[in-house]
Amino acid sequence: MATAEAHATHAAGRSGLWSWITTTDHKRIGILYGVSAFVFFLIGGLEALLIRLQLARADNTLVSAEAFNQLFTMHGTTMVFLAIMPMSAAFFNYIVPLQIGARDVAFPRLNAFSYWVFLLGGLFLNASFLVWRPGSTSSSPSSTCGRPACA
Numbered sequence: 276m277a278t279a280e281a282h283a284t285h286a287a288g289r290s291g292l293w294s295w296i297t298t299t300d301h302k303r304i305g306i307l308y309g310v311s312a313f314v315f316f317l318i319g320g321l322e323a324l325l326i327r328l329q330l331a332r333a334d335n336t337l338v339s340a341e342a343f344n345q346l347f348t349m350h351g352t353t354m355v356f357l358a359i360m361p362m363s364a365a366f367f368n369y370i371v372p373l374q375i376g377a378r379d380v381a382f383p384r385l386n387a388f389s390y391w392v393f394l395l396g397g398l399f400l401n402a403s404f405l406v407w408r409p410g411s412t413s414s415s416p417s418s419t420c421g422r423p424a425c426a
């Protein structure tokens with residue numbers, strides 16, 4: 276970092292939530308990625324649990340076939356794109372600038388922007404549960420069935 280920004284942040288009296296929202300510090304962005312990825316990991320784990328409960332007995336009716344497909348899609352998507360990949364982003368954001376002795380990454384604001392795009396994308400994807408069509412923009416058949424048009 277970021278030492279320069281840490282001093283500037285301290286001097287300006289910026290702290291708390293707002294300083295995390297506006298930060299361009301690679302270490303803080305790394306921490307934001309790590310915390311967010313862990314929360315999504317728990318959500319993906321919850322979906323895995325529901326899948327397992329459904330499969331625990333033959334002919335189980337815990338969730339409908341449509342809901343099972345949605346949970347399957349959301350579990351896979353969440354684990355790969357919202358948990359594992361951002362977790363690697365957490366580590367390389369935090370560690371690589373330190374390893375090479377740089378003050379920050381090459382484009383700190385773009386780096387911060389990437390994090391917020393990731394977080395909003397993840398929240399948006401999960402918000403699709405509110406309309407009960409999670410993952411419906413993913414690949415077929417989930418993308419086509421479960422809609423009124425899919426007879």
Ligand code: HEM
Nearest residue numbers: 319320323324326327328330347348350351352354355359
């Ligand atoms: C690194 C990423 C992933 C992690 C950490 C993960 C983790 C888990 C865990 C802990 C379970 C519960 C296992 C059990 O109780 O039997 C599970 C189940 C399952 N996962 Fe994942 N998963 C990941 C990626 C995926 C992907 C990419 C898919 C498919 C697109 C997927 C599909 C499933 C299915 C179908 C089950 C239910 C299997 C069963 O219980 O018989 N997972 N996952």
